[in-house]
Structure formats: C-alpha cells, structure tokens
Amino acid sequence: MIKFLDLQKINAQYANELKQVAADVIDSGWYLLGERVKLFENNLEAFQEGGNAIAVANGLDALRLIFKAYIELGFMQEGDEVIVPANTYIASVLAITDNKLVPVLVEPDLGTFNLDLSLIESKITAKTKAIMVVHLYGRVCWSTELETLAKKHNLKIIEDNAQSIGARWNGIRTGNLGDAAGFSFYPGKNLGALGDSGAVTTKDAELAKAIRTLANYGSAQKYVNQYQGLNSRMDEMQAAFLDVKLRFVDAETSRRQEIANYYIENIKNDKIILPSVGKVGEHVWHLFVIRTANRDELQAYLQENGVQTLIHYPIPPHKQECYANLNRVNLPITDKIHAEVLSLPISPVMTDEEVEKVCNVINVFCKEIAV
Numbered sequence: 001m002i003k004f005l006d007l008q009k010i011n012a013q014y015a016n017e018l019k020q021v022a023a024d025v026i027d028s029g030w031y032l033l034g035e036r037v038k039l040f041e042n043n044l045e046a047f048q049e050g051g052n053a054i055a056v057a058n059g060l061d062a063l064r065l066i067f068k069a070y071i072e073l074g075f076m077q078e079g080d081e082v083i084v085p086a087n088t089y090i091a092s093v094l095a096i097t098d099n100k101l102v103p104v105l106v107e108p109d110l111g112t113f114n115l116d117l118s119l120i121e122s123k124i125t126a127k128t129k130a131i132m133v134v135h136l137y138g139r140v141c142w143s144t145e146l147e148t149l150a151k152k153h154n155l156k157i158i159e160d161n162a163q164s165i166g167a168r169w170n171g172i173r174t175g176n177l178g179d180a181a182g183f184s185f186y187p188g189k190n191l192g193a194l195g196d197s198g199a200v201t202t203k204d205a206e207l208a209k210a211i212r213t214l215a216n217y218g219s220a221q222k223y224v225n226q227y228q229g230l231n232s233r234m235d236e237m238q239a240a241f242l243d244v245k246l247r248f249v250d251a252e253t254s255r256r257q258e259i260a261n262y263y264i265e266n267i268k269n270d271k272i273i274l275p276s277v278g279k280v281g282e283h284v285w286h287l288f289v290i291r292t293a294n295r296d297e298l299q300a301y302l303q304e305n306g307v308q309t310l311i312h313y314p315i316p317p318h319k320q321e322c323y324a325n326l327n328r329v330n331l332p333i334t335d336k337i338h339a340e341v342l343s344l345p346i347s348p349v350m351t352d353e354e355v356e357k358v359c360n361v362i363n364v365f366c367k368e369i370a371v
C-alpha cells in the first residue's frame with residue numbers, strides 16, 4: 001500500500017538528530033520559555049528573510065492570537081467583519097468566530113482553489129477590518145491588486161500559512177506578504193513537529209509584542225497581567241525538533257515539486273482535472289488535489305489498487321453543524337469543490353516507483369470508466 005503520508009519515514013530521515021536533541025532537552029531541566037524556542041524563532045525569522053516570529057502552541061492559536069491582538073490594540077472590535085475563503089480548513093473560520101468577529105465567506109476560484117480575489121471588493125462594508133487569505137494546499141494566494149484594495153479600505157491582510165511554508169510570491173516568502181501570518185507545525189504539515197505547535201510572523205513589532213504577551217497569560221512580566229490572555233506556548237521539545245527539520249524544508253519542497261511535475265506530465269485523462277501550478281515557487285504542494293466528477297469511484301479504485309488517498313475536505317465550514325447560521329449561505333463553487341476533490345499521495349519520501357504507480361493506476365481507471 002502506498003500510504004497517503006508516511007510520517008514514520010519522514011521523521012526517520014532525521015531520527016538520530018531528533019533523538020539527540022530530545023535527550024538534550026530532557027537533561028536540561030528547562031521545558032518552556034527557554035533558549036530553544038528563542039533559537040527556533042530566530043531561525044524561522046531567518047528562513048522567512050525578515051519579520052518577527054512568535055512560537056505558539058498550534059496553528060489555530062496562531063490565527064486566533066492575531067485577531068485577539070488586533071482587538072486589544074483597538075484595531076478591531078466584536079462584530080467587525082473578516083473576509084475569508086469559503087473553501088478552507090475550518091480553523092481559518094474558527095479563529096475569526098472565536099474572537100466574536102463575523103466571517104464573510106467568499107467563493108474560491110475553481111482553477112486555483114484559492115480565494116477569488118476579484119470577488120472581494122463587493123463584500124467590503126463599513127465593518128470590514130481584515131481579509132484572511134489562505135494559501136490552500138500550498139498554493140500562494142496573492143496579487144498586487146489585493147494589496148492596493150486593502151490599503152484603499154484600510155484593511156489588514158492576514159495569511160493562513162499553515163499549508164504553505166516556503167512558498168514565494170515575487171521572491172517574497174508567504175507569511176511575509178501580509179500584515180501577519182499564522183503557521184501550523186502539526187505533524188502532517190510541510191514542516192511538522194512531533195506534536196502540536198505553530199507560530200505567528202509579522203513585520204509589525206507592536207503586534208508581535210501583543211501576541212507574545214497574549215500567548216503567555218497576557219503577561220510580559222511574571223505575575224503582572226496586562227491582558228486576559230491564553231496559555232499558548234510552544235514547548236522546548238517541539239522547538240528543538242522543529243529546528244532540526246527547518247533546515248530541510250526547502251529541499252523537501254523541491255522533492256514535492258518534482259513529484260507534482262511528474263503527476264502533471266503523466267496523469268492523462270480528460271475526466272481528471274489537474275491542479276494549476278502558478279509561477280515557479282508559488283506552489284509548495286502540501287497537497288496534490290485533483291478534481292473529478294467520479295471522485296468516490298476513483299478513490300475506491302485507488303484503494304483497491306494499493307493507493308491511499310484523502311479528501312480535503314469532505315464538508316465545507318459553512319455546511320458544518322457548528323455553523324448552523326451559515327448552513328444556507330449559497331456557495332455553489334465551494335460545494336462543487338468539496339464534492340469533486342481528491343488528494344493524491346505526495347511527500348518528500350515517496351519513491352519514483354511509487355509516484356509512477358499512482359499515475360498508472362489512475363490512467364487505467366480512466367480507461368475503464370471511459371468505456
């Protein structure tokens with residue numbers, strides 16, 4: 001069976017170093033708010049080529065904390081609106097509603113799966129304070145027009161960079177394009193910890209300070225609480241692991257890009273719509289997502305033939321029970337995407353033979369349903 005994602009194999013590449021740093025952390029007697037987190041933050045800033053990095057407990061918290069900080073700094077208040085793609089993982093939307101802000105769901109572009117930037121302006125009201133872009137599946141969502149629009153309406157642009165660490169737009173890393181960005185280091189992400197963790201990046205030093213304080217009980221000085229904060233800190237163990245793996249992100253991305261190119265050149269059937277690639281560097285292929293009207297049959301066929309696939313995502317946020325108030329919002333493109341997408345295995349540890357096999361199985365299936 002070709003696994004969708006072989007995490008054991010991914011981390012086995014770095015096992016000796018990971019075990020060594022784990023032993024160092026255990027022996028150090030210091031587990032939170034220490035040198036290793038600081039070092040990881042510095043290395044992430046270097047990787048990003050600028051900005052401030054704040055290590056936090058997970059990707060959802062990274063996004064929640066950005067809004068929370070904007071509220072504390074007086075830039076937003078309860079009831080303000082945030083434009084967000086309807087086609088995203090639910091965490092993007094939870095970060096907004098958790099802060100009692102109102103998500104304004106906007107349809108994606110069927111070609112890129114990302115927010116359709118041409119639809120944003122008509123959604124802006126007097127209450128709109130921010131646009132959240134999600135670089136979904138690892139594909140950059142950005143344009144100069146978006147920057148101009150945000151400036152014109154005095155809106156913050158927040159990037160959900162959970163799936164796209166390492167991508168570039170015009171040479172700039174995602175996470176450094178907007179006003180602030182949330183990263184996730186969930187084990188299955190392109191830079192995965194061995195547990196939960198995340199980070200915020202921002203060029204805004206005042207925002208960075210507020211986020212750092214909010215993530216530590218609202219306290220910048222021990223036992224002095226400036227805000228009603230949360231406990232959302234990255235621990236020293238995860239920081240040490242991430243520091244080992246951060247050095248290999250660009251190399252792993254190259255391998256993902258190689259596999260994606262192979263899929264694009266070798267999957268051949270008019271029943272399958274392949275993902276669009278963008279300019280060089282604009283896609284880091286966290287996921288390789290195809291579309292087909294025969295999605296469920298294809299998934300079953302691949303499974304029978306030894307290829308594990310997943311669906312990202314089967315139910316959109318606006319159709320979830322927890323967002324009953326959004327269930328009737330009309331979002332036909334988002335619904336269509338959720339009915340048709342299938343994610344093929346893609347990871348830096350897949351072998352050429354495995355990638356070739358995935359193509360062969362898909363191409364044979366297509367011939368079978370064509371008759």
Ligand SMILES: *Cc1c(COP(=O)(O)O)cnc(C)c1O
Nearest residue numbers: 058059060089091092162184186
């Ligand atoms: C994974 C993910 C998150 C949340 O990250 P966690 O670390 O799991 O909390 C947010 N947004 C997107 C698009 C994600 O894929």
